[in-house]
Amino acid sequence: MYGFLIAVGILLLISIIWMVYRIQTLVSVVKGSDKKVASGSNKVNAMMFVLFLVGSGVLMFWYSIKEFDNYNPPLASEHGAVTDQLFWITMAVTGVIFIITHVLLFWFPYKYQYKEDRKAAFYPDNNKLEVIWTVVPAIVLALLVIGGWKAWSDITKPAPENAHVVELLGYQFAWEVRYPGMDNVLGANDYRLTNASNVSGVDFSDKNAHDDFNSPVVVIPKGEPVLFKIRARDVLHSVFAPHMRLKMDAVPGMPTKFWFVATKTTEEMRAELNDPEFEYEIACTEVCGKGHFSMRRVINVVEPAEYRKWLAEQKPYIVNNPALVENLSPEMKELAEITISEHK
Amino acid sequence: MATAHTATHSASAHDHHDDHEHHDNFITKYIFTTDHKMIGKQFLVTGIFWAIIGGLLSIIFRLQLGFPDMELYWLKPILGGWIDDAGKLDPNFYLALVTMHGTIMVFFVLTAGLSGTFSNFLIPLQIGARDMASGFMNMLSYWFFFLSGVIMFISLFIETGPASGGWVVYPPLSALEQAMPGSGLGMTLWLIAMTCFIASSLLGGINYITTVINLRTKGMSFSRLPLTIWAFFLTAVIGLLSFPVLFSAALLLVFDRSFGTSFYLSDIYIGGEALPNTGGSPVLYQHLFWFLGHPEVYIVLLPALGITSEIISVNSRKPIFGYKAMIISMLGITILSFIVWAHHMFVSGMNPFLGSIFMFLTLIIAIPSAVKVFNYLTTLWRGNLIFTPGMLFSIGLVSFFISGGLTGIFLGNSAIDIQLHDTYFVVAHFHLVMGSASFFGLMAGVYHWFPKMFGRMMDARLGYIHFWLTFIGVYMVFFPMHYIGIAGFPRRYYSWTNFEFSNMYTDLNMFVSVAAIITFGAQLIFLFNFFYSMYRGRVASLNPWRSNTLEWTTPLHPKHGNWPGEIPTVYRWPYDYSKPGAAEDFIPQTVPLSATPESNLPHEQELVKLEKAIIADEEEVLVANESKES
Ligand code: HEM
Ligand SMILES: [Cu+2]
Ligand SMILES: [Cu+2]
Numbered sequence: 001m002y003g004f005l006i007a008v009g010i011l012l013l014i015s016i017i018w019m020v021y022r023i024q025t026l027v028s029v030v031k032g033s034d035k036k037v038a039s040g041s042n043k044v045n046a047m048m049f050v051l052f053l054v055g056s057g058v059l060m061f062w063y064s065i066k067e068f069d070n071y072n073p074p075l076a077s078e079h080g081a082v083t084d085q086l087f088w089i090t091m092a093v094t095g096v097i098f099i100i101t102h103v104l105l106f107w108f109p110y111k112y113q114y115k116e117d118r119k120a121a122f123y124p125d126n127n128k129l130e131v132i133w134t135v136v137p138a139i140v141l142a143l144l145v146i147g148g149w150k151a152w153s154d155i156t157k158p159a160p161e162n163a164h165v166v167e168l169l170g171y172q173f174a175w176e177v178r179y180p181g182m183d184n185v186l187g188a189n190d191y192r193l194t195n196a197s198n199v200s201g202v203d204f205s206d207k208n209a210h211d212d213f214n215s216p217v218v219v220i221p222k223g224e225p226v227l228f229k230i231r232a233r234d235v236l237h238s239v240f241a242p243h244m245r246l247k248m249d250a251v252p253g254m255p256t257k258f259w260f261v262a263t264k265t266t267e268e269m270r271a272e273l274n275d276p277e278f279e280y281e282i283a284c285t286e287v288c289g290k291g292h293f294s295m296r297r298v299i300n301v302v303e304p305a306e307y308r309k310w311l312a313e314q315k316p317y318i319v320n321n322p323a324l325v326e327n328l329s330p331e332m333k334e335l336a337e338i339t340i341s342e343h344k
Numbered sequence: 345m346a347t348a349h350t351a352t353h354s355a356s357a358h359d360h361h362d363d364h365e366h367h368d369n370f371i372t373k374y375i376f377t378t379d380h381k382m383i384g385k386q387f388l389v390t391g392i393f394w395a396i397i398g399g400l401l402s403i404i405f406r407l408q409l410g411f412p413d414m415e416l417y418w419l420k421p422i423l424g425g426w427i428d429d430a431g432k433l434d435p436n437f438y439l440a441l442v443t444m445h446g447t448i449m450v451f452f453v454l455t456a457g458l459s460g461t462f463s464n465f466l467i468p469l470q471i472g473a474r475d476m477a478s479g480f481m482n483m484l485s486y487w488f489f490f491l492s493g494v495i496m497f498i499s500l501f502i503e504t505g506p507a508s509g510g511w512v513v514y515p516p517l518s519a520l521e522q523a524m525p526g527s528g529l530g531m532t533l534w535l536i537a538m539t540c541f542i543a544s545s546l547l548g549g550i551n552y553i554t555t556v557i558n559l560r561t562k563g564m565s566f567s568r569l570p571l572t573i574w575a576f577f578l579t580a581v582i583g584l585l586s587f588p589v590l591f592s593a594a595l596l597l598v599f600d601r602s603f604g605t606s607f608y609l610s611d612i613y614i615g616g617e618a619l620p621n622t623g624g625s626p627v628l629y630q631h632l633f634w635f636l637g638h639p640e641v642y643i644v645l646l647p648a649l650g651i652t653s654e655i656i657s658v659n660s661r662k663p664i665f666g667y668k669a670m671i672i673s674m675l676g677i678t679i680l681s682f683i684v685w686a687h688h689m690f691v692s693g694m695n696p697f698l699g700s701i702f703m704f705l706t707l708i709i710a711i712p713s714a715v716k717v718f719n720y721l722t723t724l725w726r727g728n729l730i731f732t733p734g735m736l737f738s739i740g741l742v743s744f745f746i747s748g749g750l751t752g753i754f755l756g757n758s759a760i761d762i763q764l765h766d767t768y769f770v771v772a773h774f775h776l777v778m779g780s781a782s783f784f785g786l787m788a789g790v791y792h793w794f795p796k797m798f799g800r801m802m803d804a805r806l807g808y809i810h811f812w813l814t815f816i817g818v819y820m821v822f823f824p825m826h827y828i829g830i831a832g833f834p835r836r837y838y839s840w841t842n843f844e845f846s847n848m849y850t851d852l853n854m855f856v857s858v859a860a861i862i863t864f865g866a867q868l869i870f871l872f873n874f875f876y877s878m879y880r881g882r883v884a885s886l887n888p889w890r891s892n893t894l895e896w897t898t899p900l901h902p903k904h905g906n907w908p909g910e911i912p913t914v915y916r917w918p919y920d921y922s923k924p925g926a927a928e929d930f931i932p933q934t935v936p937l938s939a940t941p942e943s944n945l946p947h948e949q950e951l952v953k954l955e956k957a958i959i960a961d962e963e964e965v966l967v968a969n970e971s972k973e974s
Binding site: 106118245281291 | 435516806827
């Protein structure tokens, strides 16, 4: 059905082109306009530029204003406020340049369209102008860059000592979320230990791993620094939390990180947006195969007190699955048993 | 056709000089030709073929994005098993489509189709040479490209599908067959095809550079070269320096894929199995790739900028404003393009300090780009503008260059790029600044030099319709992508409905898809115009745009060798349009300064003496030669 429609459409288009073409060649031959330097179409084209300028300008402003709240993802991190501000400053600066240059670009064709009795100005150069429009953009860009550089240095500096650690491991096609437990230190890992019951390849012969646990949801406290430790175990992935203005690739063999401070709990954001369904989300932004578009995790931002309560309730890997420690050395096993009994 | 006869008389006088030339047969004339003009046309037609393929692929995945619920059974005859029983496109094949679209457009259409066509066609004609430095290498260059295309084309039809890891083919995804079906045979074919392509680019590039340096006609100093030639020359230099790096990246990838090395692989557990590779780094590949990848965007863009500089000047009837500044900008871009590559890797996990460095370097490269825009605008100012289709496309290019260039300032700022990286904002950015701008440069060039290529005119009015549909269409397709990019929609997604933050704008995506189909359809007008005019178009006059450059001094259908007699000598720069005092509004490069005392500028008046001495010298030699011969 579609095929037929498309075929008809194409046929129609071709025949229209053909007819327009035949008619207008004949007309131009009759009028003798095919020998002129600039035909009557010159005026039409010049007009079109102005029409385009006005039409698309109106469309752009209308849509940008009308949709403003829709295309701006709600913001929920401290550094995000800075990068958003940089974004909008850059938008203002480039917006002005965009408009000025386009007004000139589309108005000149109208103003200076061909007239037989006019001669173009012979104006091959002007060093002063060239210097001005090299130096001015240089200064403007330098200012923008300095702002960006400061923000970037702050964002990428080492995380505060007290940051809550969460490990995100990307694999085809999901994220494994691992918490370090009460000691806030993740246990060691080795990719060779990976199997169906040990997704992150945790090395349980490291004592720090004993209280590590996983969670289907990334739970983090509001107002306190959180450090994402990011790994991948098969191909590249990338952690993207749009509301946190956070993105960092997950690279096999090279752990990466990103720290931030969330500013609003999920509940607060729900109230603010008047949307009881709202969730903070994590997506993957580095192509990783068939399921790339479905690597979703939810971030649940809660009050610090609630976070601590939640943390205390979680059961470590080894509690949920004691088989994980079966092959450990006797001393290690003993330590593990203690942890397990603590959590009973 | 009635109109066909009106303009012929001006050309026919030149048409029978070549009785003594050897006669080519079909094969040496059209297939294994060493004539740069025919090779240019071969590149052009092949490029158009690939543009159609690349465009069709994008229509298929735009259908998926715009109409996710559509049943695609009607595509089963071509796509077979890639359409499942519910009539849905396979997500793996979606990625294959995206990857092939990117590869084809960037390399086959906008590198080979643009540089290949116009560097080949214009360099000898505009610098006054009989052919390229090596016609044979030039021929090889085309046939390597052709071979590369054949291999890439075959890869579209193999059972596991073509390469699917994105046009950047980052390992480990592209290195491990287990990771996705496209990383099997499809990826192998991609690597072979790209190797042929690199060979083709290098053969072409060496030729362009040598020809420009060595074969310029008398008087054609570097300061009298048209900006087109400057652009092609610098493009070739960039290509020559950066393509070998892509080759090394690809070679190491081949080793990792087939010979068990660990250049890019480390600590991988996939398909239920831990691989033995350790110590490699996927980030190394990214550095190598973008060391070509960023210069590549200028390889694609510079020729288009060169072409528009020429066309805007001719059709404004004005010298290009700031000829020297334009050259310096292009030189600046050439050099800087090699030291900004890591701005594609701000969040790749590389050291953030590197991010700072590359942020500064990246924003420096915006300056020469800005200078070029201002110079274009000033060239239009107080001109006497004739809107040929070539001129329209050139103005369109400037618009895209501004729109897309400005969003580069966001992306070049590493702090802002955190949010925007790998979203549709990037897609909007590079489609405007690199995709559409270069495509418009290609179109402008075709409309402008078609009379020289085929001796006939393309139909102007169809050209206008083609331009307006395409210009408006491109903005309708790519402008909305900024909004969904700011909203955070990630690239290379088969569907956005899995996430709440991106489970919206279905209307906008539908709009984009419809606009894309219309825009693609509008290209049929061009195809018709192109092939119809080739045989039935109005016969062109010798210099239809009243232009100054040398190519318009050749006969209507230049033979292999370009000029029947002596190669003309050049006496002035190519931009003497509307010179005060001159009767006509253009003075070709072949007119001596001594012949135009009424319009010479003071410093040119000085040069006249020198010129007269040279001409006198030459005549002496000529006379001496003649007396020897007789
Ligand atoms: C003028 C010609 C330009 C061309 C042809 C061009 C082309 C491209 C292309 C193809 C990409 C996509 C890379 C990908 O696959 O993700 C890209 C991204 C990028 N461009 Fe441009 N660009 C140009 C100008 C600029 C300018 C002027 C800037 C900065 C001032 C810039 C900064 C960037 C950055 C930082 C990215 C990476 C963004 C990201 O990956 O998130 N570009 N550009
Ligand atoms: Cu992914
Ligand atoms: Cu780049």
